[in-house]
Amino acid sequence: MAVSIRTMQEADIADVRRVARTTWHATYAGVIPEPVRTRFLDAFYSDEALKRRMGGSLLLVAESERGIVGFANFFESRRDPEEAELGAIYIMPDAQRTGVGSMLLAEGIGRLAGTKRLFVNVERSNRNGRAFYDARKFRIVGETQELFYGHALTTVKMRLDLACRDAE
Known part of the structure; x- marks a missing residue:
């Protein structure tokens, strides 16, 4: 599959939202209840939320002949110019493990x-996500218990x- 990476544009919002919904439901079914997943996705992947993120962070999309098959969202740290966070990296299930x-x-x-x-937060039971980061030499530096929309x-x-x- 030939893929190109580019900066997200406003015209990509619906496709990015589709990727987020598909991957979140596939990844977290059985881990996070469906109503919680839906509330999160509705809040963080609305048109307005994505437009704000486009203006305040680095949003990249992966595009193939099938359209957008993944995206990543990076945030520079406001307190330390040498730090950044990978806030999201979602790949359609049928495009995972393809690079x-x-x-x-x-x-x-x-x-x-x-x-x-570069920091990233990943749900402890997300084995595929953790394996992805482990393979790229990310190291665990902490663990947090949190309430995520009450879950x-x-x-x-x-x-x-x-x-x-x-x-190196």
Whole structure:
């Protein structure tokens, strides 16, 4: 599958929302109740929310001949210019394990000039997500219990040291 990575445009909002809904329901069925997933998706993937994120963060899409098959959202830290967060990286289930996630991650890292540490939070039971980050040398740096729209979750915080990658 030939894929190109580019900056998200306003015309991509419906496709990004489709990717988010499809992947969230596939990933978290049996972990997060459906009403909780839907409330989150409605809030964070509305037109208004996505437009705000486009203006205040780096949103990349992965596009193939089938259309948008994934996206990633990176946020630069407001308190430390050497840190950034990967807020989301979602790949359609039938496009997972094809290199799309790696392409999005690499492009995002390449665009985060001066970033030395990249953080990501992942739900502890999300085995596929954790395996993705483990394979790319992210390390666990903490774990948090939180209420997510009233549902208890355990979130693992992971860090990738980019300065070490530059030295390799």
